[in-house]
Amino acid sequence: MNDVVRNYTWGNLKRRRRSVHHRSRGLAKFLLPVFAVMIVGYLWLTRDNYMPNEFIPADSGVEIYMLNPVDKRTDIFSSRVFSLAPEGSEAHGVVNQLAGELPLPEWLLNNICAGPFHVSAASADHLGDAVIMTRMTRVGTLTSRLASFAPQVHVEYTGGLRLRYIPDASLYYAVRGRTLLVSMSRNRLVYALTLHPTNALEASQYRQGVLAATQADLFCRLGPEAFPWTPPVFAQMETALRVGSDTVHLTTNGTLSPAFTEHYTPFLATLTPQPLPMPLDGFLTTSVAANMDLPALLTHLSESLPALAAAAEMLAEPQPEDMTAELIEDMQTLLQQALRSTGSRMRFAWSDLDPYEMMPAPLISATFDINTYDVIALFERVAPAPEVSSGVDLAPRLDEEHMLAYAPFVGGEAIEPAITLYANGMLVSSSANLAREQLRTAPLTETYPQDGNLFLRIQPHPMATAIVDVAREFAASGLLRAHTEPSLEAAAAPWLDAVEAIDSVVLFAYGDNGQLHADLTLTMHDASDTPNAATPLEAADEE
Amino acid sequence: MKRVALIIVPVLCWCTMADALEAGAAKVDITGPIGAPLSGYGARMGRSSTGVHDPIWSRALYLDDGTTSLFLVGVDLIGVMPELRERVLELMPDIVPPENVFLSATHTHSAQGGMTRTLPIRFVSGRYTPDLLEQTAQGIADSMRNAYDKRTRAALGYATGAQEGLSVNRRDRDGPIDPQVGVILVEDADGAPISIVTNFAAHPTSISGDSLFLYSADYPGFYYLEMEALLGPECVPIFLNGALGNQTTGNPEQKSGWERTESIGRLLARRAHDIADTIMFGDVTLRTAHTEAQLPGTMLDILLPEHTLLQALEINDLLISFFPGEACVELALEMRRRALARGYDAHFSVGLSTNHLMYFVPRHLYPQSSYESTSSFFGPGMADWFYTHFEGMMHRDAPTVGDENAEQEEPPPVIQTVEIANGLVVDLAGGPHDRGRARGAAFNAAIQRGYQNRVVAPVENGDWLPTDGMLAYMPPFIDTTALGLPLLGMQSRDLLRGISLDLIKEMEGMAEGARLPFDGFWLLQHAPLYDRVEDKTQLFSTPLCTMFAVVGDRAHGAELLVGRNLDWPLPEEAIVTRVYPEQGSAFMQVGFTWNAGVFTAMNEHGVVLCVERVELETTTVPEKAPIEFLLRDIIQNATDYEQALQTLQQATHIRGVHVLVAGHVENRPEAAVVEFGETVSVRQPENGLLLGVTPDHPTAPDATRKRYTLVFEALSDVQGIDQDTAQALLTQNADTDAYNALAAPWNKDTRHSVLFRPGEQRMYVSLPTSEHTPGTFLATPLFGDLEHE
Numbered sequence A: 001m002n003d004v005v006r007n008y009t010w011g012n013l014k015r016r017r018r019s020v021h022h023r024s025r026g027l028a029k030f031l032l033p034v035f036a037v038m039i040v041g042y043l044w045l046t047r048d049n050y051m052p053n054e055f056i057p058a059d060s061g062v063e064i065y066m067l068n069p070v071d072k073r074t075d076i077f078s079s080r081v082f083s084l085a086p087e088g089s090e091a092h093g094v095v096n097q098l099a100g101e102l103p104l105p106e107w108l109l110n111n112i113c114a115g116p117f118h119v120s121a122a123s124a125d126h127l128g129d130a131v132i133m134t135r136m137t138r139v140g141t142l143t144s145r146l147a148s149f150a151p152q153v154h155v156e157y158t159g160g161l162r163l164r165y166i167p168d169a170s171l172y173y174a175v176r177g178r179t180l181l182v183s184m185s186r187n188r189l190v191y192a193l194t195l196h197p198t199n200a201l202e203a204s205q206y207r208q209g210v211l212a213a214t215q216a217d218l219f220c221r222l223g224p225e226a227f228p229w230t231p232p233v234f235a236q237m238e239t240a241l242r243v244g245s246d247t248v249h250l251t252t253n254g255t256l257s258p259a260f261t262e263h264y265t266p267f268l269a270t271l272t273p274q275p276l277p278m279p280l281d282g283f284l285t286t287s288v289a290a291n292m293d294l295p296a297l298l299t300h301l302s303e304s305l306p307a308l309a310a311a312a313e314m315l316a317e318p319q320p321e322d323m324t325a326e327l328i329e330d331m332q333t334l335l336q337q338a339l340r341s342t343g344s345r346m347r348f349a350w351s352d353l354d355p356y357e358m359m360p361a362p363l364i365s366a367t368f369d370i371n372t373y374d375v376i377a378l379f380e381r382v383a384p385a386p387e388v389s390s391g392v393d394l395a396p397r398l399d400e401e402h403m404l405a406y407a408p409f410v411g412g413e414a415i416e417p418a419i420t421l422y423a424n425g426m427l428v429s430s431s432a433n434l435a436r437e438q439l440r441t442a443p444l445t446e447t448y449p450q451d452g453n454l455f456l457r458i459q460p461h462p463m464a465t466a467i468v469d470v471a472r473e474f475a476a477s478g479l480l481r482a483h484t485e486p487s488l489e490a491a492a493a494p495w496l497d498a499v500e501a502i503d504s505v506v507l508f509a510y511g512d513n514g515q516l517h518a519d520l521t522l523t524m525h526d527a528s529d530t531p532n533a534a535t536p537l538e539a540a541d542e543e
Numbered sequence B: 001m002k003r004v005a006l007i008i009v010p011v012l013c014w015c016t017m018a019d020a021l022e023a024g025a026a027k028v029d030i031t032g033p034i035g036a037p038l039s040g041y042g043a044r045m046g047r048s049s050t051g052v053h054d055p056i057w058s059r060a061l062y063l064d065d066g067t068t069s070l071f072l073v074g075v076d077l078i079g080v081m082p083e084l085r086e087r088v089l090e091l092m093p094d095i096v097p098p099e100n101v102f103l104s105a106t107h108t109h110s111a112q113g114g115m116t117r118t119l120p121i122r123f124v125s126g127r128y129t130p131d132l133l134e135q136t137a138q139g140i141a142d143s144m145r146n147a148y149d150k151r152t153r154a155a156l157g158y159a160t161g162a163q164e165g166l167s168v169n170r171r172d173r174d175g176p177i178d179p180q181v182g183v184i185l186v187e188d189a190d191g192a193p194i195s196i197v198t199n200f201a202a203h204p205t206s207i208s209g210d211s212l213f214l215y216s217a218d219y220p221g222f223y224y225l226e227m228e229a230l231l232g233p234e235c236v237p238i239f240l241n242g243a244l245g246n247q248t249t250g251n252p253e254q255k256s257g258w259e260r261t262e263s264i265g266r267l268l269a270r271r272a273h274d275i276a277d278t279i280m281f282g283d284v285t286l287r288t289a290h291t292e293a294q295l296p297g298t299m300l301d302i303l304l305p306e307h308t309l310l311q312a313l314e315i316n317d318l319l320i321s322f323f324p325g326e327a328c329v330e331l332a333l334e335m336r337r338r339a340l341a342r343g344y345d346a347h348f349s350v351g352l353s354t355n356h357l358m359y360f361v362p363r364h365l366y367p368q369s370s371y372e373s374t375s376s377f378f379g380p381g382m383a384d385w386f387y388t389h390f391e392g393m394m395h396r397d398a399p400t401v402g403d404e405n406a407e408q409e410e411p412p413p414v415i416q417t418v419e420i421a422n423g424l425v426v427d428l429a430g431g432p433h434d435r436g437r438a439r440g441a442a443f444n445a446a447i448q449r450g451y452q453n454r455v456v457a458p459v460e461n462g463d464w465l466p467t468d469g470m471l472a473y474m475p476p477f478i479d480t481t482a483l484g485l486p487l488l489g490m491q492s493r494d495l496l497r498g499i500s501l502d503l504i505k506e507m508e509g510m511a512e513g514a515r516l517p518f519d520g521f522w523l524l525q526h527a528p529l530y531d532r533v534e535d536k537t538q539l540f541s542t543p544l545c546t547m548f549a550v551v552g553d554r555a556h557g558a559e560l561l562v563g564r565n566l567d568w569p570l571p572e573e574a575i576v577t578r579v580y581p582e583q584g585s586a587f588m589q590v591g592f593t594w595n596a597g598v599f600t601a602m603n604e605h606g607v608v609l610c611v612e613r614v615e616l617e618t619t620t621v622p623e624k625a626p627i628e629f630l631l632r633d634i635i636q637n638a639t640d641y642e643q644a645l646q647t648l649q650q651a652t653h654i655r656g657v658h659v660l661v662a663g664h665v666e667n668r669p670e671a672a673v674v675e676f677g678e679t680v681s682v683r684q685p686e687n688g689l690l691l692g693v694t695p696d697h698p699t700a701p702d703a704t705r706k707r708y709t710l711v712f713e714a715l716s717d718v719q720g721i722d723q724d725t726a727q728a729l730l731t732q733n734a735d736t737d738a739y740n741a742l743a744a745p746w747n748k749d750t751r752h753s754v755l756f757r758p759g760e761q762r763m764y765v766s767l768p769t770s771e772h773t774p775g776t777f778l779a780t781p782l783f784g785d786l787e788h789e
Helices: A013-045 A069-077 A080-084 A090-099 A106-112 A124-129 A138-147 A186-193 A203-214 A258-263 A294-304 A306-316 A321-325 A331-339 A372-380 A432-440 A460-476 A485-500 A536-542 B002-019 B082-091 B119-125 B130-149 B219-231 B258-276 B329-341 B382-393 B432-442 B444-460 B481-491 B501-513 B518-525 B527-534 B627-637 B641-649 B702-716 B723-731 B736-740
Strands: A062-067 A116-121 A131-135 A154-156 A163-166 A171-176 A179-183 A218-222 A234-243 A247-256 A284-289 A345-354 A361-369 A397-399 A404-406 A418-422 A425-429 A454-458 A502-512 A515-524 B022-029 B038-040 B057-064 B069-075 B101-105 B110-112 B152-162 B167-169 B180-188 B193-200 B236-241 B247-249 B286-294 B307-315 B318-322 B346-350 B415-420 B423-430 B546-551 B560-567 B574-581 B587-592 B600-603 B608-613 B657-665 B668-676 B680-683 B689-691 B750-757 B762-766 B778-781
Touching (some): A062 A069, A080 A515, A106 A138, A138 A171, A179 A186, A203 A218, A404 A432, B038 B110, B082 B130, B180 B258, B219 B236, B318 B329, B329 B382, B432 B444, B444 B518, B501 B627, B546 B657, B546 B702
Antiparallel strands (some): A062 A116, A131 A179, A163 A171, A284 A454, A502 A515, B180 B193, B600 B608, B668 B680
């Protein structure tokens, strides 16, 4: 055997090659036009030749804007906020469903919902008739057109509107350009498709909505029709929702309807932001600063809230001259007369519940702006205490060391209503001991960093724990309706677990000449403090 | 020999020593902190204490006779709450078994409260303070430990004497008191007093006014001081309060304020000291007994337990019975009578021991709206319950009566039931309680159902709850039923007034048989009355009944015929009961499974009673027993028509009903309708015919007048009204309008139709069929078998 390198040829290579080239050129000659036609057809079929606002009625009561909801789903449901829904609750089921496996492949949904996602409904009462509108990619558009050939989809020509109907889901849809419109209401969908341009939402408004949705996770615009009351509270209201990993933030701006303000709360129309007093400690605490003093505020509020009428009347009663010389023999009179002179700023805090009191009692404090000399003048009119305390005792006693008036009332230290001087005002407390404690620390005289009319903070976990502690006392005594001690524990445990992760819920609100603004923020504790809080997506992964 | 003697004498001595009594006593100041709530007076409304007038004590005596060891502990508290006793038993030295700890409260109303978690009790005892409970329990346990540590050879004796003026009956100035002061004296081997125990019954509630918020042991505090002055500071006086339910302190020295409190305490100590001077000492044998007894049912089950510990202590021939609450003096006097009858030398009753189950009143005081009665929640038979259980714990046998060997006659069966068309006939014999229990047990499901539907449900729904007051303003999460039912029970005591003890016993039996609290059963009895008062629904616009009597010649084939239909809007199971009581007359009545009163009845003397409500719009709760319970007593006790009529006329508190009474006077047939309106009037037959309501009655409902018009028209032209005519009239179906409008004798609400022939002691009963047509008349003799016609 030798090592010579051998070259072999097989037929006429050159010729053969030429022959292949020749054949492919022929194929290309055939395919290229087809391909070109297909591309043109694809581009034609998936062209974007409709503005979405053309399908949105200008008089929609409810509009919801969202961008890329499928993508955003991952971000939203990775928030720990959604782990708050107690297991077994309806909310838990809904969250799991939304965070779980989707009915269609995710790539497809991403192509179907590839941009702004919009929901419009005539009113909040008719959300079932809502029209959902999404912007699709070309792939999504083509897929939706091809889906028309699926046996599950029925085609309705409807005078050329080319509606599609999926009977299994009771859904109608239509495709216009790269816009997909879906509704359970055929009429509503037809209405959207045949909307006269003059009745459609203006493009600028739509763009504003989309812009707002880019800055939030969800943007909602409500018109007067959204509110079932007559007259409607708001002429328009806009709400943006942002979901962070540990927070939920809801910002609302509303324009009061003229009819509502005129009939019910004219004072709201003139409300402007005011320096708010820093809130007191408590698991429910609120600061209020209005443009008017408390008696006037109550009078205004009672116009829309009749339950406050009695209180308003009590404080509004003119004080006869000779009454200022009369001795004050009960705590109600002392409080009533003090409140008549209060200013526009007040605070209220619910700091605890004493489950062991004679009747479980909340520990409540409130402060009011008032000239302290007025309070001292009232204290000077307090009648000498009766020698014998018997029955329900509301005769005020003076603790001169603390400049505090209190009534023994009933029960123990948690049920001793008290009034004392506090900073530049007055502190009213359900417990004299609580009032004395508050006097031992420096009074809160600062103002909240931002001017407003209302600050409200709730710390759900301590509040729920205190409430359950009280419920336990009633259950132990056989007095809790529909619950024994074990059934109460079983019912309370998931809710206590759920709220354990929440640090606070804060509402900050103000009025600005007919516009109402409100920020609501739910904040969770640090994740390291609540190790058991798995997000819905994590839970879905585990499953 | 000397050696033998040297061995025997110490052994004998040891044996003697081993059986000798050992005793020790100690006291510990358990006064709570100032600011803690005091327990007792409602006027305090749970507010805090402001100071100490005199200390609160726990005083313990340890006794050991070599076989039995025990602690006798008196604490200056309002009561011994279960939480406190439980904690004391956990903390006490492990020396005696728990059942030999006799822990009693003196019932001072001025010691610390706050030791119970139960919410309604906090209104009296104030804010629940677990630390205070712990501190108090520790103090009591310390007193027991110290008493044990101080134990020494001891002698013990006891005596009783009488007091005068130290106590009075607080509910009835002429009512009974316990005149006895019982004393136990314990001395050491040198004759020095270790402890003196005094038993006396009176409420320590002498403090008021500006001292209301001061700690004080009340008069027992002064008793301690005086006794320590008399017997020396080493002696530990103990006070055991007696059956103080309706007893309070007298005022023999006419003092007031604290001086009065001091006067009673010191006088008591001196009297006890005098009695102690008469004591002889001897060998001591201690015997204890206890039982965990199941309590009668109660509607206040959120506060009161199902079982309680009962204890008794025997010291030689002295028997001490410990009541777990505030027994009225009548119970102590009866217990003493029973104890002495068994050969005990003396008997003490000690109250407020081991628990505080509120008040215990004798049966005859239960039908009152007094504080003691309305604070009793176990029914009128609670005294008997105590006698039974305490006697069961006595070591001495009951005295025998008569010849034990004589053959006992077999008693007749208490209950026999015979099924008839559309109902039952129930024969009941024996004592009232036994009869009631048998009937209650036989129909317990129906009675329970009635209780749930007619009593519990309207309270749960708020129909029976007041529109004002505390209950009306309860937040919705509070279960007001748990409070509302016992409160209704308390308010219903007055309705028992005027009812015989015999009938009350029978109802106790029915409640027991039906496994209902007595108060619940009693509410069921007048549920329709309450419904009428609270809410005038259709139920209350329904007239009750038709009734007529035919007297003399008009009654063809009999001298006296009484016809009656009962109209009743609620669905019921009908029964005919024939009752053969041990005392009084046998009688039969037609009614329902649950009702203890009488609507339609006749007794062995031929006295017939039927009732009809006429003035529906003016119905109010009567101040005493409703009519059906009065009739029930009359039917059992009246021996003739005149007696029944006279008794009826005395029921002047009844309004808005007519009662037909019929019978014979010296073989002469008589009948009358007693009309209870603004006054009580009697209407006699006219032309031999007597209608329950005259067709022109001014205030009767329209349907009633129409119905009686129909009856009158049917009978007025018939000269000889015989049984068939009467039965046909009673069961005739009028046109649909009259049937539905209750204007026909037999209408949609008719529950039974009865024709009486009093001369023959026989009644004929027709009960509605399932289609609500009249059933066949069944001849029901009072004695003997039933006959279908």
